[in-house]
Amino acid sequence: MIETTISPVVHVVTPKGFQACGVHAGLKRKRKDLALLVCEQLASAAAVYTTNQFQAAPIQVTKETLHASSGKIRAVLINSGNANACTGPQGLEDAYTMRDKAAEHIGVKPEEVAIASTGVIGQLLPMETLLNGIDLLEPIHEETGAESFAEAILTTDTGTKCTGVEYTEGGATVTIAGVAKGSGMIHPNMATMLGFITTDAVIAPDVLQRALKQSVDASFNSITVDGDSSTNDMVLALASGLTEMDEIIEGTPAYDCFCQALTDVCTDLAKAIARDGEGATKLIEVEVVGAKTDEAARMIAKQVVGSSLVKTAVYGQDANWGRIIAAIGASEQPIDVNHVDIRIGSQHVLMESAPVWFDEALATEEMGQDVVSIQIRLQDGTGQGQAYGCDLTYDYVKINASYRT
């Protein structure tokens, strides 16, 4: 495997062939709320969607679009401020209208444009405002275009979330960039979270789909902020195919390298989302080793990082491993309860399921840092997995007790 390094200078228009922009259309009061990402030629597209049973209109339209175009599309249009979810037949019609208008605006076929929406549920889109906004969109290849794009997809996020990698393998240089939004309602299956990945790799849609699925499972689906999952979540990847390389085929080193780099990009975005959980002050990383399977490890890690009591304890810098134990035990994954070790930061707090002396002052100090690490060692097998989350704070309550009104 090659080394991939997250680069601060790679952004969503760095991979060859992409242009982006974001504008203020008027769905939000002041901030940017409409974004467009365009590829100069048909790109291979792949997407994963929310598992919530209520899927918003834009999700339905994008699914159909990717199907109709056999995964070869030119652009994605995103609005923030209104999720166009639970809006009935009118909402679905509006979603098609916004897609078609964007296609007309950039001169491509309707089935070559994906769409996404994020924001308040249950209100019809203000279509006149939205359609007028589309006329303002002028995607560019400059970094400022990537920046305005990243801003325009935000809702309660405190900042943009961008990352990227560049790697060379077999003589070819591949760039992968990602941009995401998400803070509240972040739970395992990608709740109220949007992610857009661009790459200049040469890869077919179905191969890209499998690579994306695997990367999302190991990254976006391992974050949890508050246990809810939303109606609108989507991660969409576009591959322009404009770098000089042989097509990436599964089962080759080129594919493995691509998957690794894609996972790095997704993980970096997922952590940025977890860290930006509504009101959060800290990123919590939970690692489980020695579980029966990787899947079991990940489920246990999620249960711990999703526990309100663990989250408040981390906020309070309290090395309260009793709550960690309670969360592990409450997970549906059967474990050997007599052989559990827990480490919080550098401190072993539980060995063989029994409390051990640890330096509480040091533990408290470590829990005051930006990233709090919890490691859980079981003796049930070789499965391992991670989950990411954030602490539960006064500000979470404040933000969510007054979001809509």
Added chain:
Amino acid sequence: MIETTISPVVHVVTPKGFQACGVHAGLKRKRKDLALLVCEQLASAAAVYTTNQFQAAPIQVTKETLHASSGKIRAVLINSGNANACTGPQGLEDAYTMRDKAAEHIGVKPEEVAIASTGVIGQLLPMETLLNGIDLLEPIHEETGAESFAEAILTTDTGTKCTGVEYTEGGATVTIAGVAKGSGMIHPNMATMLGFITTDAVIAPDVLQRALKQSVDASFNSITVDGDSSTNDMVLALASGLTEMDEIIEGTPAYDCFCQALTDVCTDLAKAIARDGEGATKLIEVEVVGAKTDEAARMIAKQVVGSSLVKTAVYGQDANWGRIIAAIGASEQPIDVNHVDIRIGSQHVLMESAPVWFDEALATEEMGQDVVSIQIRLQDGTGQGQAYGCDLTYDYVKINASYRT
């Protein structure tokens, strides 16, 4: 079925044959922390326990005790302030020691005494303090004994939780009383919650066990405060058999009446616990009708009442049905997503999965009341179920960010 009415004058020593008391032993700084309930003759006993995989030492000891005594015991000893959970072999030995000392103190066999503990996890019991405390216990048949008992089992609760019913069926008068503690960590399967039921009904242990299981499923297991489940939860029922009646046999009207009254007592206690969720200002009642099965209805109701976003919206008096929809959709129970009605208080907010106009000012006003009711109507079948919970507030964070230290 008979009418049973919750009575404020029935308490845990009202059913014939019971005595109770609570004292300050020193496990907590100032408040009462040790409680004893005694029956003047061998009582039929039944219990249900936490589903957390880590079961605390007192749970293990009580299970074994009820087994050894074939469900005929004389007393239960409870301490608060220390859960004696995750305390290894020493913790188990301590649990037996406290049981045996209590048995000696009241002059019965060790296997005739159940025990329970609640409080901080992972610290050994201060045995000298505890054993000295047992010597102070003088259970009485007076109401003051019931009151001190109810106080001594509390942890972060803001008040005692007691209830009771008296009913007459087939010429016999039966009294059932209940006392409970619980506020934090309350999730479906009875997390950090203790309940003690006394009755003078004539009923065999195995019949009582089935009646209790059924009542707990419909009550205690329908409450959720924060999604965690604890290591120490237990509901224990004791039947003295001292009222004048024929023995209660399953499949008879006498059994049905008893079950109904027991469920009423358990539901009343469960609501009191939900209402007293840490930092809570309101009780949330979610009712689901039209689900595929009763079980599905209850699961969906729990998902809604357990959603942090719903809980904060209720705190903020925001009729944000989008979060309710998101929670319903996130449950694992498949539903017909196109035919969902939601009512918040008196206001229909969603009909056939589409938003309808409602009086937001009135909705906000209603959500300011002590009890907020959410009704969900599906079109998937005839299943129905309820769940109870509370809002998520600043004080929840405050209490839990600083509980242990």
